Amino acid sequence: MSDATKLYAQNGDPGFPRIVLPEIPNLAQMETYESNGGYAALKRALEMDPAAVTDVVKKSGLRGRGGAAFPTGLKWTFMPKGNEKPKYLAINADESEPGSFKDRQILEFNPHQLIEGILIASYAMGIKAAYIYIRGEYYKWYKILEKAVEEAYSRKYVGENIAGSNFSVDVYVHRGAGAYICGEESGLMESLEGKRGYPRVKPPFPAQNGLWGNPTTINNVETIANVPAIIWNGAEWFAKIGAEKHPGTLLYGVSGHVNRPGVFELPSGTLLTDLIYKYAGGVIGDKKIKMVIPGGSSMPPLRGDQLEGVKMDAESLKGVGSAIGTGGVIVMDEDTNLTKVLLRITKFYWDESCGQCTPCREGTGWMKKILQRMYDGGGKAEDLDLLVRVANNIEGNTICALGDAAAWPVKFTIQRFRKELEEELASQERSAAA
Numbered sequence: 511m512s513d514a515t516k517l518y519a520q521n522g523d524p525g526f527p528r529i530v531l532p533e534i535p536n537l538a539q540m541e542t543y544e545s546n547g548g549y550a551a552l553k554r555a556l557e558m559d560p561a562a563v564t565d566v567v568k569k570s571g572l573r574g575r576g577g578a579a580f581p582t583g584l585k586w587t588f589m590p591k592g593n594e595k596p597k598y599l600a601i602n603a604d605e606s607e608p609g610s611f612k613d614r615q616i617l618e619f620n621p622h623q624l625i626e627g628i629l630i631a632s633y634a635m636g637i638k639a640a641y642i643y644i645r646g647e648y649y650k651w652y653k654i655l656e657k658a659v660e661e662a663y664s665r666k667y668v669g670e671n672i673a674g675s676n677f678s679v680d681v682y683v684h685r686g687a688g689a690y691i692c693g694e695e696s697g698l699m700e701s702l703e704g705k706r707g708y709p710r711v712k713p714p715f716p717a718q719n720g721l722w723g724n725p726t727t728i729n730n731v732e733t734i735a736n737v738p739a740i741i742w743n744g745a746e747w748f749a750k751i752g753a754e755k756h757p758g759t760l761l762y763g764v765s766g767h768v769n770r771p772g773v774f775e776l777p778s779g780t781l782l783t784d785l786i787y788k789y790a791g792g793v794i795g796d797k798k799i800k801m802v803i804p805g806g807s808s809m810p811p812l813r814g815d816q817l818e819g820v821k822m823d824a825e826s827l828k829g830v831g832s833a834i835g836t837g838g839v840i841v842m843d844e845d846t847n848l849t850k851v852l853l854r855i856t857k858f859y860w861d862e863s864c865g866q867c868t869p870c871r872e873g874t875g876w877m878k879k880i881l882q883r884m885y886d887g888g889g890k891a892e893d894l895d896l897l898v899r900v901a902n903n904i905e906g907n908t909i910c911a912l913g914d915a916a917a918w919p920v921k922f923t924i925q926r927f928r929k930e931l932e933e934e935l936a937s938q939e940r941s942a943a944a
């Protein structure tokens with residue numbers, strides 16, 4: 511068996527491993543991936559009992575990287591044992607949350623590790639068909655992925671009797687048509703089935719009633735790309751990296767008013783200020799920070815004066831009233847117009863609401879109208895309370911979490927920047943009265 515240790519090697523500088531984006535040139539090519547030990551973890555997994563594979567993932571503490579940070583191994587155990595019904599794996603490569611652009615790095619630079627993870631997960635759960643649902647706009651990445659899957663088929667890693675074993679699985683790449691709602695797991699399954707991407711009422715959950723009514727597990731690209739490294743190096747190795755309750759590395763995508771935007775693979779629990787100043791090169795023009803959204807546009811924002819000591823992992827962010835989401839950090843400097851930001855974000859959720867639930871369909875539209883009026887200079891003092899009321903009527907009252915995603919930025923920006931927004935509205939009222 512070839513040795514995969516190099517693949518998940520220590521990166522000299524800060525002294526932590528690069529798990530999903532190793533610094534190896536041309537790793538997307540099968541030859542390079544194999545010569546660095548790729549697919550060795552699959553072979554190791556195939557020698558284990560499937561339940562033992564799930565157990566390793568469970569013990570590693572791996573949590574989903576798609577937004578909710580749900581424990582991955584635990585999710586896998588929800589799948590029924592036995593083969594009375596076909597079972598499916600759906601990989602979520604929809605990546606449509608504004609500020610989130612990390613999965614595409616894996617698709618571009620390390621697609622075979624994702625495929626290897628899919629194969630290991632399928633083996634662990636007794637799955638015979640896996641789908642990668644990729645957002646329609648990711649055409650370039652779709653082509654890369656499709657080529658990688660074809661190569662994996664030609665090397666007999668995918669298909670019948672994988673690597674000489676009696677395990678068989680097919681992998682299909684399926685393109686979405688550009689809808690954020692199809693990243694929500696049940697909307698994704700409806701779309702894969704060829705229907706309109708309307709999220710389903712839960713329960714029943716996908717492990718009971720997933721694709722075509724059969725048991726299904728849905729996992730994010732980054733989540734699954736971690737699996738080969740965990741199988742190769744063991745649960746304890748992984749559990750020791752980064753934050754104790756949310757271990758491993760995270761792909762942090764930093765955007766906005768920074769000198770060096772990009773995706774940085776760093777241990778979970780990295781300081782937010784290190785991310786911004788050390789890795790993303792600090793704020794453009796050395797300006798002060800007004801606001802940071804730490805986990806993609808739907809997560810509650812933090813004020814510039816709240817950033818000191820904040821660690822970037824699920825539990826730490828919860829502690830400061832936000833959430834890790836997809837690790838997409840949006841930095842906004844002192845000159846940022848908050849009304850413009852909220853209007854932009856709200857327009858997105860209004861546009862992407864599937865329209866199934868009245869609070870989301872109507873509420874996002876009303877928030878947009880109020881914010882547009884405020885942005886155009888016609889705001890009133892009572893608008894802030896009105897916005898919070900509309901947001902509260904959306905939050906928790908919809909089939910899927912798109913409603914919460916739309917409500918949170920508005921509600922928490924108003925809560926954390928009330929004074930500034932009140933002053934702006936007062937000045938608008940003064941101008942209107944003059």
Ligand SMILES: Cc1cc2nc3c(=O)[nH]c(=O)nc-3n(C[C@H](O)[C@H](O)[C@H](O)COP(=O)(O)O)c2cc1C
Nearest residue numbers: 574575576602604605606693694695729730733911
């Ligand atoms: C509106 C909406 C959009 C979502 N978009 C994505 C997405 O693009 N990619 C993703 O992995 N998860 C997305 N999610 C989360 C998924 O529903 C699901 O929790 C995730 O794919 C599970 O994978 P994980 O357990 O590996 O994190 C979205 C959720 C909501 C409510």
